[in-house]
Amino acid sequence: MAGNGVLVVIETSGGQPRPAALELCGAAQAVQEALGSATALVVGQGIGAATEQAARLGVARVLAVDAPEFAEPVAERVARAVLVAWEQLDPALVLLPGTTLGRDVAALVAARRGVPHLVDVVALGVTADELMVTRPVYQSKLLTTVRASRTRAAVVTVRAGSFRPPEPGEPVPIERLPVELQEPDRRVRVTRMVDKPRGQVDLESAPVVVVGGRGVGGPEGFEQLAELAELLGGALGCTRAVSDLGWRPHYEQIGQTGKQVRPKLYLGVGVSGAVQHTVGMQGSETVVVINRDSNAPLVKQADFAVIADWNEIVPRLIARLRERRGRSA
C-alpha cells in the first residue's frame, strides 16, 4: 500500500475558504479509519481565518501556505504547494474540491506523481486493496463506479455538496509550510480579473438562493427576483444564458463554469435546468421551480413546481411575504 494519511487541499478565494473545500474534511473523516488521519493544506494569501476554520474540522494537522504569489488562483502554483506537502507527508490520498482550480491542480499533481486523478466524485469508499468512487458521467445523466488500486496513491476531486463539513471542534495547531515557486510555475501570469463581486450576500453560503433563467425575459425582471431573494433572506443567482446575455454579472452565475451552491432552498424562476446549470445546484435541499414549461428538466427535479408565467406568481409572492414581514415586525 502506498503512503499514509489523507491530504486535504483547502482552496481559498480572497482569503476565505471555498465551502466545497471545507466539505473535503467530511470526506476525509469518512475514510480516515482505512487511510489514516487528515492534514489540511490551506493555500492563498491572508488566509488566517481560513486556517483557523480548517483547524477545527477534525484534521490532525494544518499546513498554511500564505504568500502574495498565491493570492490569485493559478493552477501551477497551487500544484507546486501540493507537491511540496506531498513530499513531506507521503499521503495515500489527496482530496481537492471539484472547482475549476481544484480540477486543474489535481490533474497536474496526479500527472507529476504518476498516479490517477479520480474526477468529480460524489461518494468515496476504501477496500483492502482498492479505492472506489462513484462519479457522474455522460454530463451527469448516468453514474459509474471507478476503481483504482491502492498500490499507488490517488488524487480525488470531490463534487460540491457531496459531503458535509464536520461540526467544528477543538482546534489543532497551525504550521507554516514554506513553498518556493520554481521558474516554470511563473510562466502563466494573471493580469486582471473582471466581474469580481464585492460585498454581496455570499451566494455560495446563502441558505436561500433565488435563481433567474432566460425565461425571466430581460434584466428588468431580476429586480423583482432580487427583492424576493431579500425577503427570503437569501442571495440572487442566474444561469449562464442570463450572464452571457449581459442581464446579470458573471459572478452570479451558477453551474459548471460558475458557482456551486447547495442552499436549504433553491428557487428557480424561468430556469429550464440544463445540465451545465444543474451541476451547480444539485446539493440543494429543497428545490422550488416556477416555470411556464411543464417539460423543463428542472421541473422533474423539483420538490415543488408551479407551472405558470412567473409574472403571475412572483409579484403575488412578494406581496404576501411583505405582509408576513409586516406582521412579525
Place this chain on the structure above:
Amino acid sequence: MKIAVLIKQVPDPNALRFDPRLGDLVPGIQPVANEYDLYALEAALRLREQTGGEVVVASAGPARDALNRGLAMGADRAVAIEGEGLPGDSWVTATVLTAWLRREQPDVIWCGQETSDSGTGNVGPTVAARLDIPLVSNVVGWEFRDGVFEIEREIEDGHQFQEVAPPVVLCALSALPQPRLPTLRGIMDARKKPVERLAPADLGLDPGSLTPLVRWEGLRQPAAKSAGIVLQDVPPDEAVEQLLAFLEACGLLG
C-alpha cells in the same frame, strides 16, 4: 505556427439512451466529435488565419468521422492513433497523445475542456504536465500579440485574464466563437488531405505503458427523486398560497 488540436469521438450526447438491463448505453449510438473539441478547432483555425502555419487534428482512439469533420472545417492534416485499448482511461489517452506531441513539437495545443462521455477533463492538464509546458483551462477568449497570448478564462469568481507565451496547452469552453460548418468545398478538399495512421508502437510505446490506472464498472441511472408536487392550471393566488404553505411546512420561512 504549428497548432495541434486534440479531438475525441463520443456517443452523440443528444441521442444518448441507457439500457438498464445491459447496464450500459444502447448499442449503436452515432459517434460525433466532442463539442468542446470543435470549439478548440475553431480557435485553432482562427489562430492560423492570423499567424499562418498549419493545424493538425489528432485523436487517440477511433475517430474517423470526427477527424474528417476537422479536415472539412479546414485543418491541414489529421493523425489517427489507433490500437487495442484506445482511447483507454485519461492516463492512457494522455500517454499516447504526449508521445505524439513530443514528435510533432507544436507551438500551441488546443483541446476541449472536457468530453461529454467520461468528462474527466484530465487529458489537457496531463499532457501539459508531462510535456512540462503551461496549461490554461476554461478558455472563453484569447488574443495573440507580439508572441504572447492574453487569455480570458471563466472561473468561479468571474473572468480571469492570463498572459502566457507558447508552447502552451489551451482548453476551450463553448463561449468561444461557434465552430464553422464544413462547406461543400471543404468536404471535397478534405478527401485530398493527408491522414496519418499510427499505432502506439509507432510512437515508441510498449504495451506496458498503456495500462490504465483506473477502471470503470458499468453504468447506472441516478436514483429517481420521488416525484414532487406540481401545480398546473391552478389560479395564481391559489398557487401562491400553496407554495407559501409548502415553504412554511419545510421551515423555510424563518
